[in-house]
Amino acid sequence: xxxxKVKQDIGVFSAHLAPKSGLIGLGSGSTSIxxxxxxxxxYALGTYGIQCLAASLESELLAKTKGLPLMDHRHWTDEIDxxxxxxxxxxDEGTAIKGAGGALLREKILAHSSKRFVLMIxxxxxxxxxxxxxxxxxxxxxxxxxxxxxxxxxxxxxxLRKNGAAPYLTNDGLFxxxxxxxxxxxxLADLDSQLKEIPGVVETGIFFHFASEIVIGYGNGKVEHxxxxx
Numbered sequence: 001x002x003x004x005k006v007k008q009d010i011g012v013f014s015a016h017l018a019p020k021s022g023l024i025g026l027g028s029g030s031t032s033i034x035x036x037x038x039x040x041x042x043y044a045l046g047t048y049g050i051q052c053l054a055a056s057l058e059s060e061l062l063a064k065t066k067g068l069p070l071m072d073h074r075h076w077t078d079e080i081d082x083x084x085x086x087x088x089x090x091x092d093e094g095t096a097i098k099g100a101g102g103a104l105l106r107e108k109i110l111a112h113s114s115k116r117f118v119l120m121i122x123x124x125x126x127x128x129x130x131x132x133x134x135x136x137x138x139x140x141x142x143x144x145x146x147x148x149x150x151x152x153x154x155x156x157x158x159x160l161r162k163n164g165a166a167p168y169l170t171n172d173g174l175f176x177x178x179x180x181x182x183x184x185x186x187x188l189a190d191l192d193s194q195l196k197e198i199p200g201v202v203e204t205g206i207f208f209h210f211a212s213e214i215v216i217g218y219g220n221g222k223v224e225h226x227x228x229x230x
Contacts, residue, residue: 001219006122007031010217011038014084014120017215017225018042021049023071023078025110026063027085028056028103031120035084040066053080055110056103057171082116087207089128090119090214094228095188099136099205102161102170108203111210119211123218130188135179136161136205137195138170147200148177154194157182174202 011034018024018039026036036059043050044067051071054060063070085107087096096119098104111117137158139147144160151158161168161176168176185191192206214226 003122003124003219006217006219007034008038009221009223010120010122010215011035013217013223013225014118014215015039015042017082017118017213018084019050019081020047022051022081023076024050024052025080025083025085025114026052026054026059026068027083027107027110028054028059029086029101031086031122032059032084033062035120036063036066036068040068043068053110055083055085055106056101058101059103080110080114082118083110083114084118084120085111087119087121087125087211088205089125089130089133090121090211091127092226092228094119094209094211094214096207096211097130097133097135097188097205098207099138099176100134102136102168102176104136104176104205105138105170105172105174105203108207108210111207116212117210118213118215120215121217123216126214126216130181130185133181135181135191137177137179138172138174138202138204139177139200140202141167141173141175143200144175147198150198150200151177151179151195154191156180 015038090096158177
């Protein structure tokens with residue numbers, strides 16, 4: 001299966017859901033990259049009055065290269081009209097696990113500040129069991145081992161993400177800890193709260209009931225647009 005082609009189809013479909021004016025949040029990851037690539041030529045037609053705000057330096061650089069108008073985050077004050085982003089797993093209530101690309105903190109800030117939050121996924125991630133996922137958690141470097149120890153006391157087996165021999169570093173200077181959700185997860189909301197009670201934890205990749213819309217691409221070429229009703 002050519003999943004890269006599926007992601008391209010998702011990006012093109014989602015770009016046609018974007019408004020022609022307002023502030024658009026750009027997520028990070030491979031599917032978000034395809035969305036940016038698809039949105040840029042539509043903007044170039046000259047009929048769009050949008051501005052964009054990117055969740056990662058990678059997305060920002062790509063959007064700039066493709067000619068999309070970017071807002072400096074230091075000047076951002078208004079609510080975002082819609083954010084388009086990918087995910088690692090999504091259920092039908094709009095809850096997702098995100099953060100494989102490391103930008104979960106900025107992604108959650110954009111999502112929380114958006115009127116619409118559209119998650120773009122291929123069929124492999126639709127209703128994927130949480131127990132098959134890694135949960136990314138952003139932590140401060142100071143006191144890393146103390147933070148890991150407290151996560152272990154919750155019955156988890158945290159693993160520090162690496163970039164070669166060194167710890168992986170986010171755009172905000174944070175480390176990422178990946179937690180296998182191999183044990184039974186009774187409540188993602190409770191797990192999110194427990195992790196955030198640990199002082200070294202900044203944010204988790206649990207996006208609880210965040211999505212308002214879900215775009216799903218299938219291997220047979222079909223792309224589906226779902227509205228989330230909870």
